[in-house]
Amino acid sequence: MAATDPVERDDPRARAARTKRDRTRRALLDAADASFGSHGWADTRMEDVAAAAGVSAATAYNHFPSKHALMGAVYGPMVRPLVGQAERDVALRRPVVDALTDQIRALARISERHRRLTASFWSAVEEYTIKVGGPPDPADESDPRTLAPVPTPLRILIEHGQCTGELRPFPSALDVSGMIVNLLLLRSINRPHEPAEHTAELLLTALFGMLRPELLAEAGPHGHPFRSAAGPDRRTDGALREG
Template structure:
Protein backbone atom coordinates (compact mmCIF):
# COMPACT_ATOMS: atom_id res chain seq x y z
CA UNK A 1 0.00 0.00 0.00
CA UNK A 2 1.40 3.39 -0.97
CA UNK A 3 1.97 5.94 1.78
CA UNK A 4 -0.68 8.18 0.26
CA UNK A 5 -3.37 5.48 0.32
CA UNK A 6 -6.01 6.22 2.96
CA UNK A 7 -6.24 3.90 5.94
CA UNK A 8 -9.73 2.65 6.82
CA UNK A 9 -10.01 5.26 9.57
CA UNK A 10 -9.13 8.02 7.12
CA UNK A 11 -11.47 6.78 4.41
CA UNK A 12 -14.69 8.85 4.43
CA UNK A 13 -16.64 5.86 3.15
CA UNK A 14 -15.35 3.68 5.99
CA UNK A 15 -16.19 6.38 8.53
CA UNK A 16 -19.68 6.75 7.10
CA UNK A 17 -20.21 2.99 7.21
CA UNK A 18 -19.03 2.84 10.82
CA UNK A 19 -21.30 5.73 11.76
CA UNK A 20 -24.23 3.91 10.18
CA UNK A 21 -23.38 0.71 12.07
CA UNK A 22 -23.14 2.62 15.33
CA UNK A 23 -26.49 4.32 14.75
CA UNK A 24 -28.15 1.03 13.87
CA UNK A 25 -26.74 -0.64 16.98
CA UNK A 26 -27.95 2.25 19.13
CA UNK A 27 -31.40 2.11 17.55
CA UNK A 28 -31.62 -1.63 18.26
CA UNK A 29 -30.55 -1.19 21.87
CA UNK A 30 -33.09 1.59 22.41
CA UNK A 31 -35.82 -0.46 20.73
CA UNK A 32 -34.94 -3.51 22.80
CA UNK A 33 -35.01 -1.52 26.02
CA UNK A 34 -38.50 -0.23 25.23
CA UNK A 35 -39.85 -3.51 23.85
CA UNK A 36 -38.56 -5.79 26.61
CA UNK A 37 -39.84 -3.29 29.13
CA UNK A 38 -43.30 -3.17 27.57
CA UNK A 39 -43.81 -6.77 26.44
CA UNK A 40 -41.50 -8.86 28.58
CA UNK A 41 -39.08 -11.58 27.56
CA UNK A 42 -41.43 -14.27 26.28
CA UNK A 43 -43.56 -11.95 24.18
CA UNK A 44 -40.68 -10.13 22.49
CA UNK A 45 -39.13 -11.44 19.27
CA UNK A 46 -36.05 -10.19 17.51
CA UNK A 47 -38.35 -9.32 14.63
CA UNK A 48 -40.36 -7.02 16.93
CA UNK A 49 -37.21 -5.22 18.04
CA UNK A 50 -35.97 -4.89 14.48
CA UNK A 51 -39.29 -3.42 13.38
CA UNK A 52 -39.25 -0.93 16.26
CA UNK A 53 -35.71 0.08 15.29
CA UNK A 54 -36.68 0.47 11.63
CA UNK A 55 -34.34 -2.23 10.31
CA UNK A 56 -34.70 -5.73 8.93
CA UNK A 57 -34.53 -8.82 11.12
CA UNK A 58 -31.39 -9.86 9.24
CA UNK A 59 -29.73 -6.58 10.20
CA UNK A 60 -30.73 -7.07 13.82
CA UNK A 61 -29.22 -10.56 13.89
CA UNK A 62 -26.07 -9.22 12.23
CA UNK A 63 -25.56 -6.90 15.21
CA UNK A 64 -26.89 -9.19 17.95
CA UNK A 65 -26.97 -12.95 17.28
CA UNK A 66 -29.75 -13.64 19.79
CA UNK A 67 -32.25 -12.11 22.19
CA UNK A 68 -29.98 -13.23 25.04
CA UNK A 69 -27.13 -11.09 23.74
CA UNK A 70 -29.40 -8.13 23.14
CA UNK A 71 -30.97 -8.08 26.59
CA UNK A 72 -27.52 -8.53 28.15
CA UNK A 73 -26.21 -5.54 26.21
CA UNK A 74 -29.24 -3.47 27.23
CA UNK A 75 -28.80 -4.32 30.92
CA UNK A 76 -25.02 -3.94 30.99
CA UNK A 77 -24.93 -0.11 31.35
CA UNK A 78 -27.00 -0.44 34.53
CA UNK A 79 -24.38 -2.73 36.09
CA UNK A 80 -21.19 -1.04 34.89
CA UNK A 81 -21.27 1.95 37.31
CA UNK A 82 -21.64 -0.47 40.22
CA UNK A 83 -18.49 -2.31 39.13
CA UNK A 84 -16.59 0.97 39.00
CA UNK A 85 -17.84 1.88 42.48
CA UNK A 86 -16.91 -1.52 43.92
CA UNK A 87 -13.39 -1.26 42.54
CA UNK A 88 -13.08 2.26 43.95
CA UNK A 89 -14.29 1.13 47.37
CA UNK A 90 -11.70 -1.66 47.43
CA UNK A 91 -8.87 0.65 46.34
CA UNK A 92 -9.74 3.22 49.00
CA UNK A 93 -10.21 0.52 51.66
CA UNK A 94 -13.73 1.68 52.46
CA UNK A 95 -15.40 -0.33 55.27
CA UNK A 96 -16.92 -3.28 53.48
CA UNK A 97 -20.23 -3.21 55.37
CA UNK A 98 -20.84 0.37 54.20
CA UNK A 99 -19.79 -0.45 50.65
CA UNK A 100 -21.98 -3.54 50.43
CA UNK A 101 -24.94 -1.76 51.97
CA UNK A 102 -24.75 0.99 49.35
CA UNK A 103 -24.30 -1.56 46.56
CA UNK A 104 -27.35 -3.59 47.56
CA UNK A 105 -29.50 -0.50 47.90
CA UNK A 106 -28.32 0.71 44.50
CA UNK A 107 -29.14 -2.67 42.95
CA UNK A 108 -32.60 -2.60 44.50
CA UNK A 109 -33.23 0.90 43.11
CA UNK A 110 -32.05 -0.14 39.65
CA UNK A 111 -34.33 -3.16 39.71
CA UNK A 112 -37.32 -1.14 40.90
CA UNK A 113 -36.83 1.62 38.33
CA UNK A 114 -36.39 -0.91 35.52
CA UNK A 115 -38.70 -3.60 36.86
CA UNK A 116 -40.00 -4.99 33.58
CA UNK A 117 -36.58 -4.89 31.94
CA UNK A 118 -35.07 -6.59 34.99
CA UNK A 119 -37.72 -9.30 34.81
CA UNK A 120 -36.92 -9.82 31.12
CA UNK A 121 -33.20 -9.98 31.87
CA UNK A 122 -33.78 -12.54 34.64
CA UNK A 123 -35.90 -14.67 32.30
CA UNK A 124 -33.09 -14.58 29.73
CA UNK A 125 -30.54 -15.57 32.38
CA UNK A 126 -32.65 -18.50 33.55
CA UNK A 127 -33.28 -19.69 30.00
CA UNK A 128 -29.61 -19.45 29.04
CA UNK A 129 -28.49 -21.18 32.23
CA UNK A 130 -30.79 -24.11 31.52
CA UNK A 131 -29.60 -24.21 27.92
CA UNK A 132 -25.90 -24.53 28.73
CA UNK A 133 -26.41 -26.36 32.05
CA UNK A 134 -23.52 -24.67 33.79
CA UNK A 135 -22.12 -21.53 35.41
CA UNK A 136 -21.04 -18.47 33.41
CA UNK A 137 -17.91 -18.82 31.32
CA UNK A 138 -15.91 -15.55 31.20
CA UNK A 139 -14.99 -16.37 27.61
CA UNK A 140 -18.62 -16.71 26.50
CA UNK A 141 -19.40 -13.34 24.94
CA UNK A 142 -23.03 -14.22 24.18
CA UNK A 143 -24.03 -15.19 27.72
CA UNK A 144 -26.25 -12.50 29.30
CA UNK A 145 -24.65 -13.36 32.67
CA UNK A 146 -21.24 -12.26 31.41
CA UNK A 147 -22.55 -9.32 29.40
CA UNK A 148 -24.31 -7.87 32.46
CA UNK A 149 -22.63 -9.50 35.50
CA UNK A 150 -25.06 -8.41 38.21
CA UNK A 151 -23.34 -10.37 41.03
CA UNK A 152 -19.82 -9.15 40.20
CA UNK A 153 -19.77 -5.86 42.19
CA UNK A 154 -20.96 -7.75 45.26
CA UNK A 155 -18.42 -10.51 44.66
CA UNK A 156 -15.56 -8.00 44.46
CA UNK A 157 -16.55 -6.43 47.78
CA UNK A 158 -17.25 -9.72 49.54
CA UNK A 159 -13.89 -11.16 48.47
CA UNK A 160 -12.20 -8.04 49.81
CA UNK A 161 -14.11 -8.23 53.09
CA UNK A 162 -13.24 -11.89 53.52
CA UNK A 163 -9.57 -11.18 52.90
CA UNK A 164 -9.54 -8.37 55.48
CA UNK A 165 -11.48 -10.41 58.01
CA UNK A 166 -14.49 -8.07 58.00
CA UNK A 167 -16.72 -10.87 56.72
CA UNK A 168 -16.97 -14.58 57.43
CA UNK A 169 -15.11 -16.78 54.94
CA UNK A 170 -18.14 -19.01 54.29
CA UNK A 171 -20.05 -19.03 52.05
CA UNK A 172 -17.61 -18.00 49.36
CA UNK A 173 -17.90 -14.66 47.62
CA UNK A 174 -18.99 -16.44 44.45
CA UNK A 175 -21.81 -18.27 46.21
CA UNK A 176 -22.96 -15.37 48.38
CA UNK A 177 -23.01 -12.81 45.58
CA UNK A 178 -24.87 -15.23 43.31
CA UNK A 179 -27.53 -15.93 45.93
CA UNK A 180 -28.17 -12.24 46.55
CA UNK A 181 -28.30 -11.40 42.83
CA UNK A 182 -30.65 -14.32 42.16
CA UNK A 183 -32.97 -13.24 44.97
CA UNK A 184 -32.98 -9.68 43.69
CA UNK A 185 -33.79 -10.69 40.13
CA UNK A 186 -36.40 -13.23 41.21
CA UNK A 187 -38.27 -10.59 43.17
CA UNK A 188 -38.50 -8.45 40.04
CA UNK A 189 -40.85 -11.16 38.75
CA UNK A 190 -42.58 -12.37 41.91
CA UNK A 191 -42.95 -8.98 43.60
CA UNK A 192 -43.12 -6.45 40.76
CA UNK A 193 -44.57 -3.64 42.92
CA UNK A 194 -42.23 -4.04 45.88
CA UNK A 195 -40.55 -0.74 46.89
CA UNK A 196 -36.79 -0.67 46.51
CA UNK A 197 -36.20 -0.08 50.23
CA UNK A 198 -38.17 -3.22 51.11
CA UNK A 199 -36.18 -5.31 48.65
CA UNK A 200 -32.92 -3.84 49.93
CA UNK A 201 -33.75 -4.60 53.56
CA UNK A 202 -34.48 -8.22 52.74
CA UNK A 203 -31.31 -8.63 50.69
CA UNK A 204 -29.11 -6.98 53.31
CA UNK A 205 -30.60 -9.10 56.07
CA UNK A 206 -29.87 -12.27 54.10
CA UNK A 207 -26.39 -11.11 53.05
CA UNK A 208 -25.14 -10.07 56.47
CA UNK A 209 -26.98 -12.91 58.14
CA UNK A 210 -24.55 -15.12 56.21
CA UNK A 211 -21.40 -13.05 56.35
CA UNK A 212 -21.67 -10.70 59.36
CA UNK A 213 -24.39 -12.19 61.60
CA UNK A 214 -23.41 -10.10 64.65
CA UNK A 215 -24.92 -7.07 62.89
CA UNK A 216 -28.27 -8.77 63.37
CA UNK A 217 -27.77 -10.53 66.69
CA UNK A 218 -26.30 -7.46 68.38
CA UNK A 219 -29.30 -5.43 67.26
CA UNK A 220 -31.72 -7.73 69.09
CA UNK A 221 -34.29 -10.27 68.02
CA UNK A 222 -36.90 -7.71 66.99
CA UNK A 223 -34.56 -5.15 65.47
CA UNK A 224 -34.34 -4.43 61.76
CA UNK A 225 -30.96 -2.75 61.30
CA UNK A 226 -31.34 -2.36 57.54
CA UNK A 227 -34.86 -1.03 57.54
CA UNK A 228 -33.93 2.63 57.11
CA UNK A 229 -31.72 4.58 54.74
CA UNK A 230 -29.81 7.00 56.97
Protein backbone atom coordinates in the same frame (compact mmCIF):
# COMPACT_ATOMS: atom_id res chain seq x y z
CA MET B 1 -12.38 -1.74 13.96
CA ALA B 2 -11.52 0.80 16.60
CA ALA B 3 -12.44 4.44 16.12
CA THR B 4 -8.74 5.37 16.35
CA ASP B 5 -7.64 2.98 13.57
CA PRO B 6 -5.41 4.96 11.12
CA VAL B 7 -7.20 3.52 8.08
CA GLU B 8 -10.58 4.60 9.44
CA ARG B 9 -9.29 8.08 10.30
CA ASP B 10 -8.04 8.55 6.72
CA ASP B 11 -10.97 6.93 4.91
CA PRO B 12 -14.28 8.87 4.96
CA ARG B 13 -16.13 5.78 3.77
CA ALA B 14 -14.84 3.74 6.69
CA ARG B 15 -15.88 6.48 9.12
CA ALA B 16 -19.33 6.66 7.55
CA ALA B 17 -19.72 2.88 7.79
CA ARG B 18 -18.68 2.95 11.45
CA THR B 19 -21.16 5.74 12.19
CA LYS B 20 -23.94 3.78 10.47
CA ARG B 21 -23.10 0.64 12.47
CA ASP B 22 -23.13 2.59 15.72
CA ARG B 23 -26.46 4.22 14.91
CA THR B 24 -28.02 0.89 13.96
CA ARG B 25 -26.79 -0.72 17.16
CA ARG B 26 -28.16 2.18 19.22
CA ALA B 27 -31.52 1.96 17.46
CA LEU B 28 -31.71 -1.77 18.17
CA LEU B 29 -30.84 -1.29 21.84
CA ASP B 30 -33.43 1.45 22.24
CA ALA B 31 -36.11 -0.65 20.54
CA ALA B 32 -35.23 -3.68 22.65
CA ASP B 33 -35.28 -1.66 25.86
CA ALA B 34 -38.78 -0.45 25.06
CA SER B 35 -40.04 -3.87 23.98
CA PHE B 36 -38.57 -5.90 26.85
CA GLY B 37 -39.73 -3.23 29.28
CA SER B 38 -43.32 -3.18 28.03
CA HIS B 39 -44.00 -6.63 26.57
CA GLY B 40 -41.65 -8.81 28.62
CA TRP B 41 -39.18 -11.50 27.59
CA ALA B 42 -41.51 -14.09 26.08
CA ASP B 43 -43.49 -11.64 23.95
CA THR B 44 -40.49 -9.84 22.48
CA ARG B 45 -39.11 -11.22 19.22
CA MET B 46 -35.91 -10.23 17.44
CA GLU B 47 -37.99 -9.58 14.32
CA ASP B 48 -40.19 -7.09 16.19
CA VAL B 49 -37.17 -5.29 17.64
CA ALA B 50 -35.61 -5.08 14.18
CA ALA B 51 -38.82 -3.67 12.69
CA ALA B 52 -39.09 -1.07 15.46
CA ALA B 53 -35.47 -0.06 14.81
CA GLY B 54 -36.12 0.24 11.07
CA VAL B 55 -33.78 -2.56 9.99
CA SER B 56 -34.09 -6.15 8.80
CA ALA B 57 -34.00 -9.17 11.09
CA ALA B 58 -30.75 -10.23 9.40
CA THR B 59 -29.18 -6.89 10.37
CA ALA B 60 -30.35 -7.31 13.95
CA TYR B 61 -28.76 -10.77 14.16
CA ASN B 62 -25.59 -9.37 12.63
CA HIS B 63 -25.28 -7.03 15.62
CA PHE B 64 -26.60 -9.43 18.27
CA PRO B 65 -26.32 -13.20 17.72
CA SER B 66 -29.41 -13.99 19.80
CA LYS B 67 -32.22 -12.49 21.82
CA HIS B 68 -30.27 -13.47 24.95
CA ALA B 69 -27.31 -11.40 23.79
CA LEU B 70 -29.58 -8.46 23.03
CA MET B 71 -31.10 -8.64 26.53
CA GLY B 72 -27.65 -8.70 28.09
CA ALA B 73 -26.55 -5.71 26.02
CA VAL B 74 -29.62 -3.76 27.14
CA TYR B 75 -29.16 -4.53 30.84
CA GLY B 76 -25.36 -4.34 30.96
CA PRO B 77 -25.00 -0.52 31.07
CA MET B 78 -26.95 -0.42 34.33
CA VAL B 79 -24.52 -2.85 35.97
CA ARG B 80 -21.10 -1.81 34.73
CA PRO B 81 -20.93 1.47 36.71
CA LEU B 82 -21.52 -0.56 39.88
CA VAL B 83 -18.54 -2.79 39.02
CA GLY B 84 -16.38 0.32 38.71
CA GLN B 85 -17.67 1.63 42.03
CA ALA B 86 -16.82 -1.66 43.75
CA GLU B 87 -13.29 -1.56 42.36
CA ARG B 88 -12.85 2.04 43.55
CA ASP B 89 -14.15 1.17 47.02
CA VAL B 90 -11.63 -1.67 47.27
CA ALA B 91 -8.79 0.59 46.08
CA LEU B 92 -9.77 3.25 48.63
CA ARG B 93 -10.09 0.62 51.38
CA ARG B 94 -13.60 1.73 52.16
CA PRO B 95 -15.28 -0.32 54.95
CA VAL B 96 -16.81 -3.28 53.16
CA VAL B 97 -20.10 -3.18 55.08
CA ASP B 98 -20.73 0.38 53.88
CA ALA B 99 -19.72 -0.45 50.30
CA LEU B 100 -21.92 -3.55 50.16
CA THR B 101 -24.85 -1.67 51.67
CA ASP B 102 -24.63 0.97 48.95
CA GLN B 103 -24.35 -1.68 46.24
CA ILE B 104 -27.40 -3.63 47.43
CA ARG B 105 -29.49 -0.47 47.69
CA ALA B 106 -28.42 0.60 44.20
CA LEU B 107 -29.36 -2.80 42.76
CA ALA B 108 -32.73 -2.67 44.50
CA ARG B 109 -33.41 0.76 43.02
CA ILE B 110 -32.46 -0.44 39.54
CA SER B 111 -34.90 -3.34 39.92
CA GLU B 112 -37.68 -1.05 41.14
CA ARG B 113 -37.20 1.58 38.44
CA HIS B 114 -36.87 -1.00 35.66
CA ARG B 115 -39.12 -3.72 37.06
CA ARG B 116 -40.37 -5.26 33.81
CA LEU B 117 -36.94 -5.03 32.21
CA THR B 118 -35.37 -6.73 35.24
CA ALA B 119 -37.98 -9.48 35.09
CA SER B 120 -37.16 -9.94 31.38
CA PHE B 121 -33.46 -10.13 32.22
CA TRP B 122 -34.11 -12.80 34.86
CA SER B 123 -36.14 -14.84 32.35
CA ALA B 124 -33.30 -14.58 29.83
CA VAL B 125 -30.75 -15.69 32.42
CA GLU B 126 -32.87 -18.60 33.59
CA GLU B 127 -33.52 -19.80 30.04
CA TYR B 128 -29.88 -19.48 29.00
CA THR B 129 -28.58 -21.19 32.14
CA ILE B 130 -30.81 -24.18 31.43
CA LYS B 131 -29.59 -24.18 27.83
CA VAL B 132 -25.84 -24.20 28.59
CA GLY B 133 -26.11 -26.15 31.83
CA GLY B 134 -23.32 -24.45 33.73
CA PRO B 135 -21.73 -21.23 34.97
CA PRO B 136 -21.14 -18.32 32.58
CA ASP B 137 -18.26 -18.55 30.13
CA PRO B 138 -16.45 -15.19 29.74
CA ALA B 139 -15.89 -15.99 26.07
CA ASP B 140 -19.59 -16.59 25.37
CA GLU B 141 -20.86 -13.42 23.69
CA SER B 142 -24.48 -14.60 23.85
CA ASP B 143 -24.67 -15.23 27.60
CA PRO B 144 -26.64 -12.43 29.33
CA ARG B 145 -24.83 -13.28 32.57
CA THR B 146 -21.53 -12.30 30.92
CA LEU B 147 -22.89 -9.20 29.21
CA ALA B 148 -24.62 -7.94 32.36
CA PRO B 149 -22.62 -9.39 35.28
CA VAL B 150 -24.98 -8.35 38.08
CA PRO B 151 -23.24 -10.40 40.85
CA THR B 152 -19.75 -9.11 40.00
CA PRO B 153 -19.64 -5.94 42.16
CA LEU B 154 -20.91 -7.91 45.16
CA ARG B 155 -18.39 -10.68 44.55
CA ILE B 156 -15.53 -8.17 44.32
CA LEU B 157 -16.46 -6.57 47.63
CA ILE B 158 -17.18 -9.84 49.43
CA GLU B 159 -13.86 -11.32 48.32
CA HIS B 160 -12.11 -8.20 49.59
CA GLY B 161 -13.98 -8.30 52.90
CA GLN B 162 -13.15 -11.96 53.40
CA CYS B 163 -9.48 -11.27 52.73
CA THR B 164 -9.38 -8.38 55.22
CA GLY B 165 -11.32 -10.32 57.86
CA GLU B 166 -14.29 -7.94 57.78
CA LEU B 167 -16.52 -10.80 56.64
CA ARG B 168 -16.72 -14.50 57.48
CA PRO B 169 -14.87 -16.69 54.95
CA PHE B 170 -17.83 -19.02 54.42
CA PRO B 171 -19.87 -19.15 52.25
CA SER B 172 -17.65 -18.14 49.33
CA ALA B 173 -18.00 -14.77 47.62
CA LEU B 174 -19.08 -16.53 44.42
CA ASP B 175 -21.86 -18.42 46.18
CA VAL B 176 -23.14 -15.51 48.26
CA SER B 177 -23.17 -12.99 45.41
CA GLY B 178 -25.05 -15.45 43.22
CA MET B 179 -27.63 -16.23 45.89
CA ILE B 180 -28.29 -12.57 46.69
CA VAL B 181 -28.69 -11.60 43.03
CA ASN B 182 -30.96 -14.58 42.35
CA LEU B 183 -33.17 -13.45 45.23
CA LEU B 184 -33.23 -9.89 43.88
CA LEU B 185 -34.20 -11.03 40.39
CA LEU B 186 -36.85 -13.43 41.67
CA ARG B 187 -38.48 -10.64 43.65
CA SER B 188 -38.67 -8.52 40.50
CA ILE B 189 -41.13 -11.15 39.27
CA ASN B 190 -42.82 -12.29 42.47
CA ARG B 191 -43.03 -8.89 44.22
CA PRO B 192 -43.55 -6.40 41.35
CA HIS B 193 -44.77 -3.59 43.62
CA GLU B 194 -42.27 -4.01 46.46
CA PRO B 195 -40.46 -0.74 47.37
CA ALA B 196 -36.73 -0.74 46.79
CA GLU B 197 -36.06 0.06 50.45
CA HIS B 198 -37.85 -3.12 51.57
CA THR B 199 -36.10 -5.27 48.97
CA ALA B 200 -32.73 -3.87 50.03
CA GLU B 201 -33.42 -4.52 53.71
CA LEU B 202 -34.25 -8.17 53.03
CA LEU B 203 -31.19 -8.67 50.83
CA LEU B 204 -28.86 -7.00 53.32
CA THR B 205 -30.29 -9.07 56.16
CA ALA B 206 -29.67 -12.26 54.18
CA LEU B 207 -26.20 -11.15 53.07
CA PHE B 208 -24.86 -10.10 56.45
CA GLY B 209 -26.72 -12.90 58.21
CA MET B 210 -24.31 -15.17 56.37
CA LEU B 211 -21.16 -13.06 56.45
CA ARG B 212 -21.46 -10.66 59.42
CA PRO B 213 -24.14 -12.11 61.73
CA GLU B 214 -23.06 -9.99 64.69
CA LEU B 215 -24.64 -6.98 62.99
CA LEU B 216 -28.03 -8.64 63.36
CA ALA B 217 -27.30 -9.90 66.86
CA GLU B 218 -26.31 -6.43 68.06
CA ALA B 219 -29.63 -5.04 66.80
CA GLY B 220 -31.59 -7.37 69.08
CA PRO B 221 -34.43 -9.76 68.23
CA HIS B 222 -36.71 -6.97 66.99
CA GLY B 223 -34.07 -4.73 65.43
CA HIS B 224 -33.85 -3.68 61.81
CA PRO B 225 -30.18 -2.77 61.32
CA PHE B 226 -30.55 -2.32 57.57
CA ARG B 227 -33.77 -0.35 57.45
CA SER B 228 -33.15 2.99 55.77
CA ALA B 229 -35.32 6.08 55.97
CA ALA B 230 -32.89 8.04 53.82
CA GLY B 231 -33.23 8.80 50.15
CA PRO B 232 -31.15 7.20 47.39
CA ASP B 233 -27.44 7.00 48.02
CA ARG B 234 -25.68 9.47 45.73
CA ARG B 235 -22.45 7.50 45.34
CA THR B 236 -24.02 4.82 43.15
CA ASP B 237 -27.11 6.64 41.89
CA GLY B 238 -25.28 7.70 38.74
CA ALA B 239 -25.66 4.13 37.56
CA LEU B 240 -29.41 4.51 37.81
CA ARG B 241 -29.45 7.68 35.77
CA GLU B 242 -27.41 5.95 33.06
CA GLY B 243 -29.98 3.17 33.00
